[in-house]
Amino acid sequence: MQDVTDLPFMRVAAHYGAPDYFFTEFFRVHSQSRPEKHILRSITENKTGRPVFAQLIGEHIPDMIRTVKELLNYPIAGIDLNMGCPAPKIYKKNVGGGLLRDPAKVDELIGAMRDATPGLFTVKMRIGFETTKNYDPILALIDKHSVDLLSVHGRTVKEGYRSEVHYDFIGHAARAVRCPVLGNGNISSADKAAAVVAETGAAGVMIGRHAIRNPWIFRQIREKFSGQAVTPITFSEVREYIERLYRETQQPGVPEAAHVAKMKKYLNFVGQSVDPDSAFLHDMRRAMTEAELFAVCDRHLLTEPAQHFSTEPYAGVIARPNCETPLRGCSLDTITAC
Numbered sequence: 350m351q352d353v354t355d356l357p358f359m360r361v362a363a364h365y366g367a368p369d370y371f372f373t374e375f376f377r378v379h380s381q382s383r384p385e386k387h388i389l390r391s392i393t394e395n396k397t398g399r400p401v402f403a404q405l406i407g408e409h410i411p412d413m414i415r416t417v418k419e420l421l422n423y424p425i426a427g428i429d430l431n432m433g434c435p436a437p438k439i440y441k442k443n444v445g446g447g448l449l450r451d452p453a454k455v456d457e458l459i460g461a462m463r464d465a466t467p468g469l470f471t472v473k474m475r476i477g478f479e480t481t482k483n484y485d486p487i488l489a490l491i492d493k494h495s496v497d498l499l500s501v502h503g504r505t506v507k508e509g510y511r512s513e514v515h516y517d518f519i520g521h522a523a524r525a526v527r528c529p530v531l532g533n534g535n536i537s538s539a540d541k542a543a544a545v546v547a548e549t550g551a552a553g554v555m556i557g558r559h560a561i562r563n564p565w566i567f568r569q570i571r572e573k574f575s576g577q578a579v580t581p582i583t584f585s586e587v588r589e590y591i592e593r594l595y596r597e598t599q600q601p602g603v604p605e606a607a608h609v610a611k612m613k614k615y616l617n618f619v620g621q622s623v624d625p626d627s628a629f630l631h632d633m634r635r636a637m638t639e640a641e642l643f644a645v646c647d648r649h650l651l652t653e654p655a656q657h658f659s660t661e662p663y664a665g666v667i668a669r670p671n672c673e674t675p676l677r678g679c680s681l682d683t684i685t686a687c
């Protein structure tokens with residue numbers, strides 16, 4: 350996820366039980382583009398032990414192929430095409446989710462990327478742009494071009510991030526295409542992952558925001574799928590996670606206030622499982638220094654008696670309304686990233 354699941358976050362996620370595969374933030378492809386160095390680091394310095402797919406967003410075929418060829422020189426699991434990003438500034442350029450309006454273009458682009466990728470070539474898509482009228486034609490193209498894995502976020506582009514997720518459409522894809530399908534959208538817990546896999550027949554799930562809220566989710570899903578009890582997470586473990594995230598994401602030369610601001614973008618998600626009244630979020634958003642931030646964490650998380658972190662986010666606790674330090678692209682209402 351843009352600006353979030355970078356190399357430091359991958360390290361942290363790996364510490365708590367990594368996913369089977371990572372997907373990079375998207376490499377933006379245009380006539381002047383070169384693969385962004387900070388995203389390349391999540392490939393070249395990936396020591397998580399889990400493979401990483403390089404995700405591209407773009408539409409100009411020669412530039413896309415040039416970038417695919419360049420990325421193939423790096424130790425990637427495969428190439429992934431983004432056909433889901435709903436940010437207007439992205440889809441207006443007919444890239445990301447904008448491609449879903451044009452099956453003929455998708456045919457050309459996927460065909461060319463497939464031909465250029467000797468290894469795994471995967472696609473991430475939504476179920477449509479404004480309607481789902483192009484869903485079946487695009488699923489047919491997934492088969493036509495022998496895509497190796499399809500991740501489906503069960504919303505249209507226009508539905509953004511907060512509507513119901515149409516899991517029935519994910520099930521439809523799982524039945525329609527030959528390759529494995531990953532179900533994506535609000536996979537908030539191990540129980541939800543199991544329910545969605547059972548309902549849709551998907552081969553697995555892709556997790557986005559809930560991995561920030563609860564980086565133990567991958568381990569918990571493995572526990573659930575292997576018939577074990579899901580290990581609950583204590584508040585003191587959450588306190589330790591926040592500390593780890595703080596240290597891993599710290600960069601030399603970045604002022605303390607800026608780093609505290611960056612932490613808030615992660616903590617907006619974590620706070621959804623701390624208390625139903627948003628008291629942690631309220632206090633956290635007012636912290637300006639490291640000491641203030643950790644004092645808030647201590648007050649809310651080092652409680653006696655010890656409490657458990659909620660597996661699911663509390664209803665009505667929204668990730669970041671009124672946050673004074675907005676994460677680019679992370680407002681669930683005014684999302685500008687993918």
Ligand SMILES: Cc1cc2nc3c(=O)[nH]c(=O)nc-3n(C[C@H](O)[C@H](O)[C@H](O)COP(=O)(O)O)c2cc1C
Nearest residue numbers: 350351374375502534535556557558678679686687
């Ligand atoms: C801040 C943010 C950045 C995102 N960046 C990407 C991205 O670079 N590539 C991508 O395929 N999806 C991206 N997504 C979408 C997620 O991968 C996922 O499809 C969506 O959030 C729904 O799943 P979730 O409920 O598990 O988060 C992003 C989402 C958010 C909130």
